[in-house]
Amino acid sequence: MTARHQVLRRCAASVLLLISSAMAGAVQAETLQGALAKAYRTNPTLTGARAGQRATDENVGIQKASGRPSLDATGTYTESILKPTISFTSPQRTVDANAQLSVPLYSGGAVRNSVKAARTRVAAGQADLRGTEASLFSQVVAAYMDVIRDSAVVALNQANVKALEVNLQATSDRFEVGDLTRTDVAQSESRLALARSNLQTAEANLIASRENYIALVGEAPDDLQPPPELPGLPATPEAAVQVALKDNPDIAAAAKVREATGYDVKAAKGAVMPRLTAFTQAGYTNYLDTLSAANSVNGSQINKQAAAGVQLNVPLYQGGGPGAQVRQRQAVESQAMEKEIEVERGVIAQTRSAYASWQASLESIQSNQKAVEAANLSLEGVRAENSVGSRTILDILNAEQEAVNAKVQLVTARRNAYVAGFSLLASMGHAEADDLNLEAGALYDPMVNYDRVKGKWFDWDFDSAPKLQSTRTVDSPAQNANVDPALAQP
Template identity: 60%
Template sequence: MIETHNKKTIRRSRWLASLALGALVLPVAAQAETLQGALAKAYENNPTLTAARAGQRANDENVPIQKSGGLPSLGASADYEENLVLPGNNFVSPMRSLTLGGRLSVPIYQGGAVRNGIRAAKYRVEAGQADLRATEASIFSQVVGAYMDVIRDQAIVQLNQNNVAVLRTNLQATSDRFEIGDLTRTDVAQSEARLALAEGDLRRAEANLIASRESYVRLVGEAPSDLQAPPPLPNLPTTPEDAVAIALNNNPDIESANQLVNANRADIGVARAGRLPKLSATVGGGYVNNLNSISSQNVAAVNTTTSAAAGVSVTLPIFQGGRPAAQVRQAQSRTSQAIENYVAVERDVIAQTRGAYAAWQANERVIAATQQAVNANALSLEGVRAENSVGTRSILDILNAEQEYLNTQVQLVSARRNSYVAAFSVLAAMGKAEARDLGIEGGPLYDPDVNYHRVQGQIWDWSDDPAPRQQATDTRNIPAATADVPPSTPLPRQ
């Protein structure tokens, strides 16, 4: 008889455990949002990312700006003059005149300023493209965190709702037993206190869920709806050494810091050009028409004149008060700063990669341990309830067992969220958390090289772009988030 009862207890305990963790395994509706879909929406509409793209397009323009310093310049002028009063003894001054002029200037040698300026601008374009990759990975990391926060907080709200329902049933049963004299007023008070605390925990969990949903809206641009379990993350490293090796080769922050070192070195050449000779050639011409305002009876009258000139100009700086040397030393110091910044960035990337890997592995172990604790607490709760029915356990023992069971369930939900986010952080540190790595769908990926190649050779002064317009979506019309929980949403099982 005792053996049969134990088997039933074990079966019921396993059923309770599977029921309480149903949020982790139940299927979702076909129209539910996926993590890939959320990332695609953020990729298209997140204002931080669209602003970074616009900033990079502005950065691209530094290349044609620097190139313009080595290209010819052509200008024209037109002047009209009306003489209101002429000297009495001046018989050849015109009453009015129209003067037209033109000038072509061709820089021949600028001391290397143009060449080095172009090099520096190109290096900064490459650094900006790496920064854009880093921004993309950062936004994706935030979206993954917000996505997982919503799933976690929904599960925690569900767990707390279930706990409140159980405690209400317990309180009703305790009150009924008190009425027949089977329990004391103390048992009822303990049940009431534990229910009040559970309701407070539920309100707190609902507030956290609302905050997570609002953060999701801020990042994605849409309200979360029936979020599906995220897919397993690809290409996770097997050791921290592997993760660091990949990060040192692919992390966009390291790439950006390296390109900035190169750009600052090119700036030294720009500064040194300030004390070198400059050579340019000029061609000009003019045309003056007095509009027949000088009488033709005057033998000296000339109503139209033309002129043309060509020349070469050499500028040789001799003394500039130490300004060029100061600019060179300044550029050298900034290069030293960029080199040290590169080392600092490399250190940060190594630390971030190792830290994220350790957090991921630790949470994987926490998941395994907490899963065992959930199963054990489910059995313990069932046993305490059975023992209470024969008088060997108190109501307080049941309440404590229920609380321990709830706590381990919440810990398991949180550990699964933390593990997934930490694993994604490892990919981000490795430079493998960008749209090209994650298979983002919905349209062609943004390629900053397209705009760079479009503008780098532009020399026409009137080739403007269309008027700026908003790219990111507004969220002002999205209703405020609520704590309503949809049908169970699964968490990942890494």
């Protein structure tokens, strides 16, 4: 066997080792669970969604406030600059203080139903938060697998360039001794130039994948380990759809939004109902010794008063406003009902599509594995036949390109199968932090904040100033297309 053939065989062996190590079992520094955990803790999309949910939690307290007692106090100091010309008894200065306590007793169900609507929207928001979490994880998984795929593709193209460089040198040597023609050299040079162009494209793709990984995870990818097996994948698309209809967070959120709009209609109807309020008020006036003795009682310069009662307000006509508001909210409820069906349809289509994509990718892996084996066998045969003069240099170049293409397709199929499988789990509602055994410590529970704020009464009960939860990536270095040389060793 010639030295050139030995180099080419070593390059091919290096490529196969790279594929197996990058996609099937090498010991690396970063795991998929670790990447997901970092995104779970510090990705601004998810931390921002959590803050938005905390804002939604406060709507319950805001609606409850309308049905709680209210207490107002006012104080006034008055100094007369010019007394009325027809009044000889008005005081020169006064100090007034008044306080009033109002307690709503009945509001036609407006407050009760508004509170129920707010609580239901909290549940809808929590479901939306689950959906945001699953969507982010799907993006992280895709980015993680993109880096693995593109790293393998770069190494494949690097090995191909090296093999073609050796091939060109051997072809030139044989041309010098008259064994080959100038056409053979030109074909080798053309194929090498194309291989270098493909390598540059692959390197650009790898850099883009690494930068996208940083945007999602917050840190640069470092020797990514092969991902674990995906648990709980369904046997049929029908089984996947049944799980999705029960567990998909988008469907749950749409159902809660529709339920909340029903309470909105009931709350709007309260505008035409009577309102009953209990009240008590007290007043204090001090004339500061400026009231004439003739107008004072026993020389007193202080007046006190207090009263209590019940007020009934019966709306008789309000210009048609309440009817318009009820009709408007009924239309919104109808819209929410249709939206729920729209979401359900989308989830069903997404689930079936993800299942089909996953199955097709699995079959593609098997086909491409056979293609790689056949391409390697074909390449060895063409080289052997060339050595006895029955094959041309162009035959070798074509066989080498077919082998590289088959290996790239295999790497891509493995990436696509994993991403499609994870997308299928996400559409089923089984791709959230609780399902993935993240290495992220205690998981975020939105009910903790809701339980903390739902019963607060105090007007001055503020939270501390918010602090940034996500991490910036401005200090991360620009990525390159370097591939670990150890992965390309035979």
